[in-house]
Amino acid sequence: MSTFPFKKNWWKYLGALLVIYSIVIGTMTKVGPGVVRVSPSHVDGRYDFEIDIEGYNTSFTKLDKGKNQKNELTVWVKLGNTFNRANLADIIDDNHIRCYFRPIDLIVDSAYSQTGSVVIEDKHHGIFLGPDMIHVDFRPDKDNGLRQLVNQGEPPYKMQLSYFSFPYRYILNETIRNLNFHVPMWFAMMAMLLVSFIFSIKYLRTRSVSDDIWANGFAKVGLLFGIMGIATGMFWANYTWGTPWTNDPKLNGAAVAVLMYIAYQILRSSLEDENLVGRISAVYNIFAFPIFIVLIIVLPRMAEFSLHPGAGDSVGFNTYDLDNNLRKVFYPAVLGWILVGTWISQLTVRVDKLIKQDEEWYG
Amino acid sequence: MVRLKHIFTCIAFLCLNITVFAQQQEDQDFFFRSGKYYVVAAVLVILFILLFIYLRRMDKRVKKLERRA
Structure with missing residues (x-):
């Protein structure tokens, strides 16, 4: 008998620790600077042009305005793989700069327009960018058929911010952190329901009441995570998509999935005979789980349009998490919530077993 | 009693002030x-x-x- 508390239940401590880590780091980390708006968003690349850039979480006035400005603030318009450096960047206030560009010369045969990103290097923050924010037009120049890229500046050294931060996303702003709190709910739900599914199969093989109770315990906590995911998602959506509920395939799938597992609980409580409860709910659970996976993963992925990442034409993780900082919080959060969910399931199972025992003894 | 009335009126006016202030900020919801x-x-x-x-x-x-x- 060891009194060392970590020996047998180390995973509970680990789970609690990971959840605490994800909440602390997920709320404390700054959201890095970003580009909110570029105006005008359409410029003619053949002539001198100027653009106003509105930043988020930027602190341009802290930069030196003197003659050393060149080392403090550099702005590029990135077209394809070429970086076109601004001649001059005027600091207006903390969140606004005005940049002046020389003509961008490209060798083109026909009228041509390209979408470019704005890349900013700032001494305090490092390098950040506004992806696909500016359209540059070119028309062929008959007089000088062949022209060179005259304005190609030195590309930035490394596309990275100089400190640990979450990426800035337009409209999402600070709520990008919710990725670490909302999405792990669904991962935890899937894990809980998978375990419940396995116990249901095991029950049909062994017909042991214990397996049935385990399957039910995990299904209950899976349902809890589903409700937590929907509630947090609706609140988040209300302030980013503008409405708590849209006709998104993932939303509808999740709602049906949650209803399916509520039905599972109702089914269990509606049957009297113990053997019948076990068998019918095990069969229901075995059928419900694959449908749940189809509803929540397969169908949204096949959908043509979804507001959620990873479906149809929408962007996923990779496109905006430049330095993988979200992942450093997200994956521990997923593991942490799965472990904590397992812990709660175990508690539920223990209580259920005691109740069962109590009923057998006292009737 | 009269004093109490005064206090209530005072509070009511203060509340009015707050609602007016809230109306000014209406375009900026708390959560935004x-x-x-x-x-x-x-x-x-x-x-x-x-x-x-x-x-x-x-x-x-x-x-x-x-x-x-």
Whole structure:
């Protein structure tokens, strides 16, 4: 008998620790600077042009305005793989700069327009960018058929911010952190329901009441995570998509999935005979789980349009998490919530077993 | 009594002031302020309230068990 508390239940401590880590780091980390708006968003690349850039979480006035400005603030318009450096960047206030560009010369045969990103290097923050924010037009120049890229500046050294931060996303702003709190709910739900599914199969093989109770315990906590995911998602959506509920395939799938597992609980409580409860709910659970996976993963992925990442034409993780900082919080959060969910399931199972025992003894 | 009345009137006027102030800020909902940071806070609160409700229900079931024993 060891009194060392970590020996047998180390995973509970680990789970609690990971959840605490994800909440602390997920709320404390700054959201890095970003580009909110570029105006005008359409410029003619053949002539001198100027653009106003509105930043988020930027602190341009802290930069030196003197003659050393060149080392403090550099702005590029990135077209394809070429970086076109601004001649001059005027600091207006903390969140606004005005940049002046020389003509961008490209060798083109026909009228041509390209979408470019704005890349900013700032001494305090490092390098950040506004992806696909500016359209540059070119028309062929008959007089000088062949022209060179005259304005190609030195590309930035490394596309990275100089400190640990979450990426800035337009409209999402600070709520990008919710990725670490909302999405792990669904991962935890899937894990809980998978375990419940396995116990249901095991029950049909062994017909042991214990397996049935385990399957039910995990299904209950899976349902809890589903409700937590929907509630947090609706609140988040209300302030980013503008409405708590849209006709998104993932939303509808999740709602049906949650209803399916509520039905599972109702089914269990509606049957009297113990053997019948076990068998019918095990069969229901075995059928419900694959449908749940189809509803929540397969169908949204096949959908043509979804507001959620990873479906149809929408962007996923990779496109905006430049330095993988979200992942450093997200994956521990997923593991942490799965472990904590397992812990709660175990508690539920223990209580259920005691109740069962109590009923057998006292009737 | 009269003094109480005065106090209430005072408070009522103060409230009026607050509502006027709120109307001025109407375009900026509380949750839209500071880069929507409060949305994150609210999401965490929702998470823990739901977790708490679940644990409280389990707590009640254990209590029932305790009474019967």
